[in-house]
Amino acid sequence: xxxxxxxxRNLVFGAAGCFVAFVVYANWEKPSLAESLQLKxxxxxxxxxxxxxxxxxxxxxxxxxxVQKGITAVCINAAQKTLSVTFYPDQTTEKQLMLRxxxxxxxxxxxxxxxxxxxxxxxxxxxxxxxxxxxxxxxFRN
Amino acid sequence: xxxxxxxxxxxxxxxxxxxxxCKNEETAxxxxxxxxxxxxxxxxxxxxxQFIANVAADTRINAFxxxxxxxxxxxxxxxxxxxxQIGEATGGSEKYTGLDMKTAHKGMKITDAxxxxxxxxxxxSLDKYKVGNTEKxxxxxxxxxxxxxxxxx
Numbered sequence: 001x002x003x004x005x006x007x008x009r010n011l012v013f014g015a016a017g018c019f020v021a022f023v024v025y026a027n028w029e030k031p032s033l034a035e036s037l038q039l040k041x042x043x044x045x046x047x048x049x050x051x052x053x054x055x056x057x058x059x060x061x062x063x064x065x066x067v068q069k070g071i072t073a074v075c076i077n078a079a080q081k082t083l084s085v086t087f088y089p090d091q092t093t094e095k096q097l098m099l100r101x102x103x104x105x106x107x108x109x110x111x112x113x114x115x116x117x118x119x120x121x122x123x124x125x126x127x128x129x130x131x132x133x134x135x136x137x138x139x140f141r142n
Numbered sequence: 143x144x145x146x147x148x149x150x151x152x153x154x155x156x157x158x159x160x161x162x163x164c165k166n167e168e169t170a171x172x173x174x175x176x177x178x179x180x181x182x183x184x185x186x187x188x189x190x191x192q193f194i195a196n197v198a199a200d201t202r203i204n205a206f207x208x209x210x211x212x213x214x215x216x217x218x219x220x221x222x223x224x225x226x227q228i229g230e231a232t233g234g235s236e237k238y239t240g241l242d243m244k245t246a247h248k249g250m251k252i253t254d255a256x257x258x259x260x261x262x263x264x265x266x267s268l269d270k271y272k273v274g275n276t277e278k279x280x281x282x283x284x285x286x287x288x289x290x291x292x293x294x295x
Contacts, residue, residue: 039187039225041218044211046198072188073195075266084199086191089214113204113212129215 026138042072042086045094047101047108049081060104068092068100083108175233176280180273186232190224196263203259206250207275219245231284243291257293261286 054063058076061083065074070091075084085097101108114132180186198204198211210216261282268278 038245039221041214042191042200042221044217045212046204046211073191075192075195075199077196078246079200080199080201082199082201084195086195111209111211128219132219 022134025140026135027141029139031136031139040088040090043089044084044086045097046082046084046111046113047085048111050107050109053078053081053106057104057106061101061106064100064104065097068096082111174276177229177232178293179277180232180281181271183229185271186228187225189271189273190221190228192270193224193264194221196266197260199260200263203256203260203263205258206252228281228285232281243288244295247292247295252293252295254293257289 034042055078058078062074065071065083065085068087070088071085072088074084075082077083083101086132087097098108153196177186180189194217204211207220210220264285265278265282268281273281
């Protein structure tokens with residue numbers, strides 16, 4: 001019974017010590033610039049444009065995109081025939097972007113980056129997110 | 143008599159010191175940091191969003207960002223790290239807390255051509271927001287110092 005009690009006590013003290021160390025770490029430095037700005041999250045969509053894209057097409061497409069609410073940045077790469085858009089997901093959707101493209105009669109196909117074989121981080125994002133969210137929650141310097 | 147002259151001398155010296163201490167010193171006006179001259183927080187985040195869009199549309203290098211482009215959480219992390227890094231490199235008070243450049247780019251086999259393409263996309267985003275040549279050069283110089291840790295890893 002006593003060894004079990006000692007083990008349990010050591011475990012509790014160890015966990016409490018780790019928690020206190022984590023709280024100290026979370027408050028060691030001022031929150032980063034991006035955290036202090038409290039920016040809304042953005043989404044990114046990239047499209048391959050079908051057919052030749054003239055400067056006039058680029059202009060029309062740019063104007064059509066920029067009037068869409070929630071778009072934060074647009075890039076039309078006429079040479080490589082790609083369009084990329086960053087937007088706030090709570091203000092606009094991919095479907096609305098496609099409608100904008102259709103309104104200027106430009107055909108486009110969404111690029112599926114999950115199929116692209118680029119460098120991959122071996123650590124699942126969920127673990128990193130859990131750690132950074134816990135650190136942000138325990139930071140009292142906000 | 144000597145004592146009187148001595149007292150007057152001390153009195154005059156004290157008066158001279160006192161009145162010269164009251165003189166208005168011209169205080170040097172601190173030069174605004176590059177961070178402030180770029181436009182501060184909102185300007186940097188707008189430039190970063192545009193930079194991300196430019197890179198995503200650039201088929202020379204967008205494959206390197208495939209993981210971020212396909213996952214909103216990774217995209218947010220990339221965006222935040224870019225904002226923090228540019229903010230710190232330009233004299234902002236906040237710190238960049240991401241991985242160092244060598245570790246972050248290890249194994250990617252990034253070449254000079256890839257790096258040049260990235261710089262072109264960054265310059266395009268700065269030009270979009272009409273960042274002045276002086277500020278643009280200063281920012282690119284600050285970030286160019288990282289090239290050795292990014293290329294050839």
